[in-house]
Amino acid sequence: MxxxxxxxxxxxxxxxxxxxxxxxxxxxxxxxxxxxxxxxxxxxxxxxxxxxxxxxxxxxxxxxxxxxxxxxxxxxxxxxxxxxxxxxxxxxxxxxxxxxxxxxxxxxxxxxxxxxxxxxxxxxxxxxxxxxxxxxxxxxxxxAPLVPAFHRWLFNASGQNSQEAEKAFINIGGISNITLLNKGLGYDCGPGNCLIDYWHHRHTGENFDTSGNTARLGTLEPELLNSMLEESYFSALAPKSTGREYFNHQWLEPYLKGKDYSWHDISFTLTALTARIIAHQLNTNECCEAFICGGGSHNTLLLEQIQHYAPTVSLKTTTDLGIAPDxxxxxxxxxxxxxxxxxxxxxxxxxxxxxxxxxxxxxxxx
The missing domain is CATH 3.30.420.40 (ATPase, nucleotide binding domain)
Structure with a gap:
């Protein structure tokens, strides 16, 4: 064969x-x-x-x-x-x-x-x-997610050595998911690019915000971020998976109703939302190192925000392993x-x- x-x-x-x-x-x-x-x-x-x-x-x-x-x-x-x-x-x-x-x-x-x-x-x-x-x-x-099985094979992680500090692989597509190699776990964190892309497309007609440049024109809306973080999916225990049928404009709009946020500030805050839910998993699982792949690996603002919320984690893309993230x-x-x-x-x-x-x-x- x-x-x-x-x-x-x-x-x-x-x-x-x-x-x-x-x-x-x-x-x-x-x-x-x-x-x-x-x-x-x-x-x-x-x-x-x-x-x-x-x-x-x-x-x-x-x-x-x-x-x-x-x-x-x-x-x-x-x-x-x-x-x-x-x-x-x-x-x-x-x-x-x-x-x-x-x-x-x-x-x-x-x-x-x-x-x-x-x-x-x-x-x-x-x-x-x-x-x-x-x-x-x-x-x-x-x-889903199915990719964690491939991650474990690819990186030859036994998942048995509890003495070794945890390493993670984060795929950021429309939805973000994490693989914890030593623990042998993997699950969807929540939205990756889907809400960011939806909001950017709504206001510019473009499919995605290259490098987060548009979101950089805004600032964080803490009240909006904190209200979105109360979503029950984020605190649910694994195994868990989700998709666009849940995290979409119908999920987002109630948080914006009656508010007077600028659309750039919402862009920044949606980027921070994805960063926070990913960083939370890295921090909770005491990860020392994380490798990012998927389309989100090109959003430099998103990567900066993940690093901001998980400052002790060595954050890289899979390029550091010789594998293009895409x-x-x-x-x-x-x-x-x-x-x-x-x-x-x-x-x-x-x-x-x-x-x-x-x-x-x-x-x-x-």
Whole structure:
């Protein structure tokens, strides 16, 4: 079997698809090449509407699922072309799909991702592994976050040495999540970029605030920050996971009603909110070192604020480990596809809450 896999990730921010070509050995990996295919603004809005609108049509959902498959196929073909690799050299593709509803705490729990992966397989002629969350949910888990299992494999953390100071890995996408390597824990902290991006887009039309430059024009509103920090999710015990279906404009607007904050001050305060909830986890778990990945790693104001609220933590990005922060999650789904084909578990029960380790994913053979 080839050691080359492709990982595809469309995250909560819904800004595009990340594609990473990854070569694995027994205990390490190397990213050969990676690309990002941005979504067009109209298509991005249609995806966001699915996640936020309970009354979306079945036809629209099916259509977007097919369009995502076509975009994923474009990403795969471009990735292979730029890397000068043929499709028959790829063992499999691991695709996360795009989450439009995550409800692991329902009476009948589920986590729902779309993308027509059968169509993707037909278009590219490569085995596709997908639907990774469902088996974990069926086993009593949250179905997320799944990346902590990859973090532990990647960084070879045993989680058994209680004498060693705790190290953490923080992924800041639309939602932020943490992996505590020594404790073998992982969970969603809460909003990452989703509220920051929503507010910035509302006032500028741009998808994100580059380096936090717009938020820097504002100042902290302590009353607003403290009221938002009372959200019960932040104090809930792990395992826990969340998504845009919870932390969105409908969550934010009641905190702003009747107030006269400037929009720049709200931008700064939303950045501080994400920083505070991440820093709280670092401080509570007595972390000595934390590595940041995901889109939030480029928001220098956000990183400064995390450091401000967690001053004793040595804060870095995964660049310090020789891994570009933008491709960690795509690489994780390449790894998950490999786990599936090798008949190995892909979840970390201490992170998701599942009854035990499970082989994850559905396979569409080439």
């Amino acid at each position: 080839s050691n080359l896999y492709i990982g595809l990730m469309s995250g909560t921010s819904a800004d595009g698809v990340d594609a990473a070509l990854v070569e694995f050995s027994e205990s390490s990996f190397r990213i050969h090449h990676a690309i990002d295919i941005p979504y067009q603004p109209e298509f991005r809005q249609r995806i966001l509407n699915l996640a936020l609108n309970d009354a979306c049509s079945k036809a629209e959902m099916a259509t977007i699922s097919g369009e995502l498959a076509d975009l994923f196929a474009t990403a795969v073909n471009q990735l292979l072309s730029e890397a000068n690799i043929s499709s028959d050299q790829i063992a499999a593709i691991g695709s996360h799909g795009h989450t439009i509803d995550h409800a692991p705490n329902n009476l009948l729990p589920y986590s729902f991702q779309i993308t027509d992966h059968a169509r993707l397989t037909e278009k590219i002629g490569i085995t596709v592994v997908c639907d990774f969350r469902t088996r974990d949910v069926a086993a009593g888990g949250q179905g 491709w960690i999650e795509a690489a994780a789904f390449a790894w998950l596809a490999r786990q599936t084909l090798l008949g190995l578990p892909g979840n970390l029960p201490s992170a998701t809450g599942a009854k035990g380790e499970r082989i994850l994913g559905a396979i569409y053979p080439a």
